[in-house]
Amino acid sequence: MNYITLRLILGDQLNYQHHWYKKNNDDVLYVMMEVRQETDYVKHHIQKVLAFFASMRHFANHLSEKGHHVKYLSINDKDNLQSISDNINDLIQKHKIQKFEYQLPDEYRLDEQLHEFSGKLPIEFEAVDTDHFLTSRYTLSRFFKNRKKMIMESFYRQMRKDTGILMNNNKPEKEKWNFDTSNRKKWKGEVELPEWPVKTKNFSDIKKEIEASGITTFGNADADKVHWPTSRDEAFKILNQFCDKTLPYFGAYQDAMTEKSPILFHSMLSFALNTKMLHPLEVVKKVEKAYYENENVDIAQAEGFIRQIIGWREFMRGIYWKEMPDYANTNFFNHKRKLPxxxxxxxxxxxxxxxxxxxxxxxxxxxxxxxxxxxxxxxxxxxxxxxxxxxxxxxxxxxxxxxxxxxxxxxxxxxxxxxxxxxxxxxxxxxxxxxxxxxxxxxxxxxxxxxxxxxxxxxxxxxxxxxxxxxxxxxxxxxxxxxxxxxxxxxxxxxxxxxxxxxxxxxxxxx
Ligand SMILES: Cc1cc2nc3c(=O)[nH]c(=O)nc-3n(C[C@H](O)[C@H](O)[C@H](O)COP(=O)(O)OP(=O)(O)OC[C@H]3O[C@@H](n4cnc5c(N)ncnc54)[C@H](O)[C@@H]3O)c2cc1C
Ligand code: SF4
CATH class of the missing domain: 1.10.579.10 (DNA Cyclobutane Dipyrimidine Photolyase, subunit A, domain 3)
Known part of the structure; x- marks a missing residue:
């Protein structure tokens, strides 16, 4: 079958609410792929590969169920050429595609690859936003343009003003921007530790496929230790459980460590956020709501969490786009020792x-x-x-x-x-x-x-x-x-x- 447009969805672009999917269009073919190019650029933990593949597969099924046309190339698919560019070229030819579209990648490596690849295509192409972050790639560069040092706290305060989160008449809630000094407690058993927010998962089928493909991974994927959310619904469950049960202690025990729990009172939301299953604004809005409605959530807990997402997360992204590619070679102390x-x-x-x-x-x-x-x-x-x-x-x-x-x-x-x-x-x-x-x-x-x-x-x-x-x-x-x-x-x-x-x-x- 022939389509007019081919749209690429990368493994960390599982944004269920992206503007692409607002309308069904029979002329559009979406492509998702599990490729050696992405599994092999560094040696990955087996659970990382499993979680990505499972979430991508779920997302592809979701789009198909919504009536979109999706080509999913799984790792051992006989048509899979194992590189993004080769697979796209192949599909362009097979389906007589007239336009190629992709969402801007978050990684410099992929951004360069897709930019260069598209520039050489004999057909039209377009790169669109991922509709995920609260700032653009270069917001931070502009914000710090005439300042000597990039201080996260000043960026964060601007983000609070821009989003209106925990703000009253342009003033911070409780008249203070940062409650970090209240967040320094050791955990001594006084508060019950939460369970893993996602029940354990058995990914043995995908695991077998990964093994058959010859991808080298490390780490364990024992059935009782795999807890990653692989759909937006599951990601929401984590968010809800976090706001109901864990948030009241998040800030207080943010820096604590114990042999008894790998997660303590942390949210476990980073995978869902980084794959874009959840939008950062919906996460912080939910936390803000919990602060206003749940008497157990005080300002130090809510502010401490919100700072991580609208502050640190957006700040790091801005630094990345400001400083790459040189950043990847920085070695200020000239350290040379091998990792033990x-x-x-x-x-x-x-x-x-x-x-x-x-x-x-x-x-x-x-x-x-x-x-x-x-x-x-x-x-x-x-x-x-x-x-x-x-x-x-x-x-x-x-x-x-x-x-x-x-x-x-x-x-x-x-x-x-x-x-x-x-x-x-x-x-x-x-x-x-x-x-x-x-x-x-x-x-x-x-x-x-x-x-x-x-x-x-x-x-x-x-x-x-x-x-x-x-x-x-x-x-x-x-x-x-x-x-x-x-x-x-x-x-x-x-x-x-x-x-x-x-x-x-x-x-x-x-x-
Ligand atoms: C050496 C090092 C490497 C790290 N590598 C990663 C990484 O590869 N991916 C990643 O998402 N985070 C990374 N972080 C930041 C942070 O440790 C993780 O985001 C966090 O542990 C994820 O667990 P959580 O979702 O339970 O976080 P929580 O403690 O519950 O925090 C909530 C959310 O805030 C955001 N957040 C918190 N701290 C940071 C931070 N410093 N930078 C950016 N976002 C932050 C995350 O999205 C996180 O999900 C790294 C930190 C260090 C020190
Ligand atoms: S090496 Fe041992 S003694 Fe030293 S900080 Fe770690 S746990 Fe404590």
């Missing part, structure tokens, strides 16, 4: 890392503080090459799409961008991990010990990092206090600490 092999299997004596990595391998999920202050903190202190750190984060988390992964990893976590995203490196010794988690209790290492046998590696690597990078960091006002503390130490103490750190770094594989 235990990042891929969790076999380390450091309980915090064993737990955060083990959980990530089991569930393709870790919450923000585990990513930032455990796995990211260690990688930075151990001076790991940011390329390796990036590959790990991009592969292991189901929500990892480059625009939000790389800005968080290279920027917020590794400070490889030299301070574009953050104002200082996020580093800590064991004291922070001990303060915010129960990890240290069951650890082989002693969180209170600075040097010697069983001293916690974070305690010496922290000072080693500061000492090593003094030339790059000591002029940073926010680092001054740490250097003052270091400078007050006796030279023999400093030597002992640095020597212990070097020992640990030399033996990093066995920590």
């Amino acid at each position: 092999s235990w990042y891929w299997n969790g076999k380390t004596k450091m309980n915090c890392l064993k737990h955060a990595i083990g959980q990530s391998l089991d569930t393709a999920y870790a919450h923000h503080i585990q990513r930032l202050m455990v796995t990211g903190n260690f990688a930075l202190l151990a001076e790991i090459n940011p390329d390796e750190v990036d590959q790990w984060y991009l592969g292991i988390y189901a929500d990892a799409i480059e625009w939000v992964e790389i800005t968080n990893t290279r920027g917020m976590s590794q400070y490889a961008d030299g301070g574009i995203v953050g104002t200082k490196p996020y580093i800590s010794s064991a004291s922070y991990i001990h303060k915010m988690s129960d990890y240290c209790e069951g650890c082989y290492y002693k969180h209170s010990k600075k040097t010697g046998e069983k001293s916690c590696p974070f305690n010496t690597l922290y000072w080693h990092f500061l000492d090593h990078h003094r030339d790059k960091l000591e002029d940073n006002q926010r680092m001054r206090m740490m250097y003052n503390v270091w400078d007050k130490r006796k030279p023999e103490d400093k030597n002992k600490i640095l020597e212990q750190a070097r020992k640990y770094l030399d033996d990093i594989e066995n920590l």
